[in-house]
Amino acid sequence: MKNRIPSLEEYLETKKNVVDRALDEYLPELIGFSAEISDSMRYTLFAGGKRIRPVLCMASAEAVGGSPESVIPVACAIEMIHTYSLIHDDLPSMDNDDYRRGKPSNHKAFGEGVAVLAGDALLTEAFYLMSGKSSRGISPEKNLAIIHEISEAAGFRGMIGGQVADLRAEGKNVDMETVDYIHTHKTQALITVSIRAGAIIADACEDDLNALTEYGEKTGLAFQIADDILDIESCRTILGKDTGSDEGLGKATYPALIGLKESKARMRTLVEDALDAIRHFDEKAEPLRMIARFIAERKS
Amino acid sequence: MKNRIPSLEEYLETKKNVVDRALDEYLPELIGFSAEISDSMRYTLFAGGKRIRPVLCMASAEAVGGSPESVIPVACAIEMIHTYSLIHDDLPSMDNDDYRRGKPSNHKAFGEGVAVLAGDALLTEAFYLMSGKSSRGISPEKNLAIIHEISEAAGFRGMIGGQVADLRAEGKNVDMETVDYIHTHKTQALITVSIRAGAIIADACEDDLNALTEYGEKTGLAFQIADDILDIESCRTILGKDTGSDEGLGKATYPALIGLKESKARMRTLVEDALDAIRHFDEKAEPLRMIARFIAERKS
Numbered sequence: 290m291k292n293r294i295p296s297l298e299e300y301l302e303t304k305k306n307v308v309d310r311a312l313d314e315y316l317p318e319l320i321g322f323s324a325e326i327s328d329s330m331r332y333t334l335f336a337g338g339k340r341i342r343p344v345l346c347m348a349s350a351e352a353v354g355g356s357p358e359s360v361i362p363v364a365c366a367i368e369m370i371h372t373y374s375l376i377h378d379d380l381p382s383m384d385n386d387d388y389r390r391g392k393p394s395n396h397k398a399f400g401e402g403v404a405v406l407a408g409d410a411l412l413t414e415a416f417y418l419m420s421g422k423s424s425r426g427i428s429p430e431k432n433l434a435i436i437h438e439i440s441e442a443a444g445f446r447g448m449i450g451g452q453v454a455d456l457r458a459e460g461k462n463v464d465m466e467t468v469d470y471i472h473t474h475k476t477q478a479l480i481t482v483s484i485r486a487g488a489i490i491a492d493a494c495e496d497d498l499n500a501l502t503e504y505g506e507k508t509g510l511a512f513q514i515a516d517d518i519l520d521i522e523s524c525r526t527i528l529g530k531d532t533g534s535d536e537g538l539g540k541a542t543y544p545a546l547i548g549l550k551e552s553k554a555r556m557r558t559l560v561e562d563a564l565d566a567i568r569h570f571d572e573k574a575e576p577l578r579m580i581a582r583f584i585a586e587r588k589s
Numbered sequence: 590m591k592n593r594i595p596s597l598e599e600y601l602e603t604k605k606n607v608v609d610r611a612l613d614e615y616l617p618e619l620i621g622f623s624a625e626i627s628d629s630m631r632y633t634l635f636a637g638g639k640r641i642r643p644v645l646c647m648a649s650a651e652a653v654g655g656s657p658e659s660v661i662p663v664a665c666a667i668e669m670i671h672t673y674s675l676i677h678d679d680l681p682s683m684d685n686d687d688y689r690r691g692k693p694s695n696h697k698a699f700g701e702g703v704a705v706l707a708g709d710a711l712l713t714e715a716f717y718l719m720s721g722k723s724s725r726g727i728s729p730e731k732n733l734a735i736i737h738e739i740s741e742a743a744g745f746r747g748m749i750g751g752q753v754a755d756l757r758a759e760g761k762n763v764d765m766e767t768v769d770y771i772h773t774h775k776t777q778a779l780i781t782v783s784i785r786a787g788a789i790i791a792d793a794c795e796d797d798l799n800a801l802t803e804y805g806e807k808t809g810l811a812f813q814i815a816d817d818i819l820d821i822e823s824c825r826t827i828l829g830k831d832t833g834s835d836e837g838l839g840k841a842t843y844p845a846l847i848g849l850k851e852s853k854a855r856m857r858t859l860v861e862d863a864l865d866a867i868r869h870f871d872e873k874a875e876p877l878r879m880i881a882r883f884i885a886e887r888k889s
Contacts, residue, residue: 322770326745326753377709382701401682402756405705406749409677409712413744416716420737429729436736437720444713445626449706453626456702470622 294572297579304344304357308368309335311361315418316369329399329407330414334372336390341512342367342480345580346487349501352567352574355491362423363435363490366415367483370443373411374452374479376404383456416440427490435486442482451475460539468541476516477509484508500566504577507563511584514556517542518549519587560585594872597879604644604657608668609635611661615718616669629699629707630714634672636690641812642667642780645880646787649801652867652874655791662723663735663786666715670743671779673711674752676704683756716740727790735786742782751775760839768841776816777809784808800866804877807863811884814856817842818849819887860885 295303312334319327343364347357379386379394380401386394396404418424419436427435441447451474458467484505488498521544543552563581567574595603612634619627643664647657679686679694680701686694696704718724719736727735741747751774758767784805788798821844843852863881867874 322754322767322774323745323750325757326750330745373709377705380702380705382696382705396682402680403753405677405680405682406753406756409673409708410745410749412709412712413740413749416736417740417744417746420733420740429733432733433720433729436716440713440717440720444717445623445630445710446717449710449713450623450626453703453706454622456706457625467622474622 294575297576297583300348300576300579301339301344304347305340307347307357307361308340308343308365311365312368315362315365315423316414325399325403326407326410329395329403330372330411332398333376333389333395333407334369334411336392338368338372338390340368341580342371342483345480345505345508345577346483348574348576348580349484349487349505350491352501352570352577353488353491353493353497354573355487355493359426360487360490362418362421363427363439363486364483366418367439367479367486369411369415369418370439370448371479373408373415374443374448376408376411378452380404383452412443431489435489438482438485438489442478447474447478447482448476451478455541458541461541463541463546465546468543468546471541472510472513472543473506476513477506480509480512481505497570500570501577503566504563504581507559507566508581508584511556511559511563511581514543514552514559515584515587517544518552518556521549556585594875597876597883600648600876600879601639601644604647605640607647607657607661608640608643608665611665612668615662615665615723616714625699625703626707626710629695629703630672630711632698633676633689633695633707634669634711636692638668638672638690640668641880642671642783645780645805645808645877646783648874648876648880649784649787649805650791652801652870652877653788653791653793653797654873655787655793659726660787660790662718662721663727663739663790664783666718667739667779667783667786669711669715669718670739670748673708673715674743674748674779676708676711678752680704683752712743731789735789738782738785738789742778747774747778747782748776751778755841758841761841763841763846765846768843768846771841772810772813772843773806776813777806780809780812781805797870800870803866804863804881807859807866808881808884811856811859811863811881814843814852814859815884815887817844818852818856821849856885 316327316330316334318331346360346364346367350360351357375389376395378384379389380396387397388394395407399407416436419432424432451471454467454471455475458471481502484501485498488501493501543555560581564578567577616627616631616634618631646660646664646667650660651657675689676695678684679689680696687697688694695707699707716736719732724732751771754767754771755775758771781802784801785798788801793801843855860881864878867877
């Protein structure tokens with residue numbers, strides 16, 4: 290087969306299927322005492338997510354000439370972490386969202402207690418997966434370094450830090466420093482580490498790793514701004530959850546602080562910067578370029 | 590200094606201080622955006638826990654001739670995991686406990702949203718700690734194996750599995766199989782892995798590791814039965830939380846199923862079995878023996 294560059298749709302679809310199959314294998318349906326917790330974990334894990342983070346992880350490995358297969362366990366672990374954060378984020382004590390991707394959110398389907406535990410279990414399972422035999426293709430030193438980076442990006446130094454600030458900013462007049470802190474921590478950190486992990490596993494040289502880190506930071510921030518814009522502009526049918534919910538909660542977002550028009554301009558600049566960062570990469574980075582452009586144009 | 594065997598009180602106190610100092614170093618007070626999450630994590634982490642799991646981890650390393658210092662990061666990571674489980678367990682959607690160790694529980698002090706996130710952050714931090722430079726004294730292969738075992742014991746295959754079964758058993762007539770599942774998963778799994786991790790880091794031979802695993806399983810189960818007995822017999826002043834709360838929630842416990850007298854007999858048999866498992870160990874295992882006996886006699 291020739292090295293034809295697939296369309297974005299083809300690429301996302303193919304990679305999403307790879308991730309879905311791997312996740313189904315890592316976390317199969319269970320019976321007995323484990324039935325309910327595995328049902329609850331799988332309910333949100335297979336609720337139709339776009340798998341952006343694992344796809345970015347694989348695309349990043351490919352961009353530096355690595356095989357996307359070698360990163361699958363780590364890519365799936367990151368998706369588990371992302372999914373746990375959605376489950377906990379939807380809880381009544383947090384964003385109190387009844388819907389997620391067009392379906393009742395986890396606590397609506399399984400009750401709050403099991404939803405808390407399903408989130409905990411997905412987070413724990415991510416580390417079980419990364420430290421297990423599926424990751425044996427990666428050197429132990431590199432494997433540990435990746436676990437370290439991912440736990441840094443997911444914990445209070447990263448994603449959780451952003452969520453706490455987000456929670457505390459609700460209903461308050463916040464400044465740009467706070468909005469920046471929330472966005473760089475809540476969303477950007479995990480997206481950036483997805484891209485870095487793929488590149489590290491694929492033995493990227495330092496220059497390429499730095500360029501991809503820059504790409505990840507810009508893309509991650511653009512992604513969050515796009516999310517906040519969608520929350521205002523989209524309708525529930527397309528987005529699969531209540532829209533305008535950020536506004537209802539008085540959330541600290543770019544649109545709330547600098548308006549829609551300025552937010553869109555900023556998002557487009559970030560996408561351009563992301564593309565700039567990997568301009569010297571060859572056609573193997575084309576998927577990363579398509580994904581960056583897609584972020585600014587997506588409707589859901 | 591002669592190799593005088595310290596009293597249990599001396600031993601527990603010394604080791605607890607080591608753990609407290611290390612935890613304080615790994616997770617210091619922070620300012621700025623991280624102030625609230627670190628305050629919340631530290632609030633329950635330093636609420637006066639006995640540090641039984643990290644002490645068992647160190648005592649296990651010592652029992653096979655290893656240095657207790659080399660296991661400190663892993664021992665502290667296990668204490669973080671234990672602490673996160675307490676915070677989430679106390680939530681209104683779970684056990685709904687307003688007090689923990691004589692103080693308002695985490696969600697009473699910081700609100701439910703931050704309590705969920707503080708638990709998440711402590712769990713994530715445990716893996717950050719185990720994969721970081723503090724653990725460099727352990728070979729990367731062994732380090733990964735330990736992370737794998739601990740995530741297995743903490744996740745839905747272990748502790749979380751037990752918590753889901755516990756939650757579902759509330760107010761129901763449950764059989765001994767369910768009570769056994771709850772106890773072996775909710776409490777025994779993490780205690781056993783504490784002991785195994787200490788022994789593995791200290792390069793225990795297979796026979797010794799098996800013996801210590803047996804010791805851990807018996808001790809872990811005895812510990813949970815003792816907890817359930819204390820919940821009935823103790824008063825709030827000593828225990829620092831509401832007693833009789835298991836009964837109020839209709840919890841699946843040994844005392845509820847087979848009565849207090851039979852539960853005590855079973856607990857004593859388990860302690861004897863634990864002592865039997867390490868009977869051939871020399872005096873370096875004396876702390877493990879004292880701890881097993883202490884479990885059956887403790888008042889809080």
